[in-house]
Amino acid sequence: MKLLVTGGAGFIGSAVVRQAVGEGHAVINLDALTYAACLENVASVANDPLYSFEQVDIRDAAAVDECIARNAPDAIMHLAAESHVDRSIDGPGVFIETNVMGTYNLLQSARALWERKGRDETFRFHHISTDEVFGSLPADPDVQFTEDTPYDPRSPYSASKASSDHLVRAWHETYGLPIVLTNCSNNYGPYHFPEKLIPVIILNALAGKPLPIYGDGSNVRDWLYVEDHADALLCVLKNGQVGRSYNIGGENERSNLQLVRTLCEILDRLSPRSDNASYAELITFVADRPGHDARYAIDPTRIRTELGWRPSVTVEEGLERTVRWYLDNEAWWQALQNREGVGQRLGTKA
Structure with a gap:
């Protein structure tokens, strides 16, 4: 199968690219960079004949249309998005442009390709979204998001992600x-850009900086290891029912x-502080x-029940893998430290 993956140089998208190439699919990675x-995120497959890269901004309708028409993929997996909540608070415009208008551009180009293919029943547009479109849940552990939960972003x-879901x-x-549509819980794992909670905590700890926790730290998330998520996405693409949405959680x-x-x-265990004090003393x-x-x-x-998929990695196992990866890949995250906004507190303009 020939897949076009948007956002394939990002955190989740690169995991999908690596797994899809590993499974023998031809992959076109479309990313605005x-x-x-x-691109280091996909270095392991960069020289594989099944992989190719196209630098395209999904906000550019003409470029999107040309790329999709020329490559004529069997399926489009749409992961390209602005995704950091704090950045959306400070600058919502780019989230509307990318997540809403960018999705519209992709849908129009996908529809044109599908019609040129004679409305091929095997074609798929897989839209990858978030559980955040459903809003906030009470503490009751028996209350969870289902595919029928009303949207309340x-x-x-x-x-912006809710809007894109509705367009799809x-x-x-x-x-x-x-189409098929998926809504996932919070992802974590290798190659996580260092502005999200888990990499911020790891890198601040290693630097001896305060470990910032919003509010009283009681906010609850369901944590999904990124490689489990990539596996689930390919499962839904291949086996999901057309027109149906699937919630993907880590059960963690x-x-x-x-x-x-x-x-x-x-x-504390893998990289102890020089004074042997616990990193927990840095929590702020x-x-x-x-x-x-x-x-x-x-x-x-x-x-x-429908697809037989469930996560394979517990949060304890996944966090240990993630910490080890950051300890072993300092060159990767050091290179990102000077990018705009990294290491700064964002989302305070409200």
């Missing part, structure tokens, strides 16, 4: 475009404070993010 992208980021469904209902709920304490315990509570959702949690029943 904005601040969070890094609370940030410019989640609102509309292109299926109105034009018949064969932890509060932010629990997560940071676990990271500190792993770091800071002003909360505006509109910070209290809890996200995925009910994975549909993907488990």
Whole structure:
């Protein structure tokens, strides 16, 4: 199968590219190479004859149309997006341009290709989204997001992703475009850009800096190891029902404070401080993010029962793998330290 993966130089997209090439698929990586992208993320497959790269901004409709028409993929996996909530608070415009208008451009080009292919029933447009479109959950562990949970986005980021989800469904209902849609929980793992919680904690700890936790650290997320997510996405692409959405979760709920304490315990063991004090002593509570959702949690029943998929990596195992990766790949993250916004507190303009 020939796949066009948008955002394939990003965190999740690069995991999809690496796995898809490993499975024998031809992959066209379409990426604008904005601040969070890094071609080092796909260095392991860069010389594989199944892999090719196209530097295209999905906001450029003509460039998107030309690339898709020329490559004529069997499926499009759309992961390209602005994704950092804090950045969306400070500058929402680029989130609307990329996540909404960029998705519109891709849908139009995909629809044109699909029609040129004679409305090929095997063609797929797979839109990858987030559980943040559903809003915030109460603490009750029996309450989780399902595919039927009403949308209730609370940030410019989640609102832009909700908008893109609605566009994808509309292109299926109105034009018949064969789509599948997935909404995932929080990802973590190797190649995570160093502005998100887990890499911030690891890198601040190694530098002896404060470990910032928003509010009182009680906000809960369901943590999904990125390579599990890539596996799930390819499973949905190949086996998911057209027009259907699937929630992908890690089945690993932890509060932010629990997560940071676990990271500190792993770091204490793998890279002890010179004074043998615990990294947990660096934990610092800071002003909360505006509109910070209290809890996200995925009910994975549909993907488990219909497609037989479930995560393989526990959060404890995944966090240890992640810490070891950052310890072993200092050159990768050091090269990103001077990129715009890295190491700064964002999302305070509200």
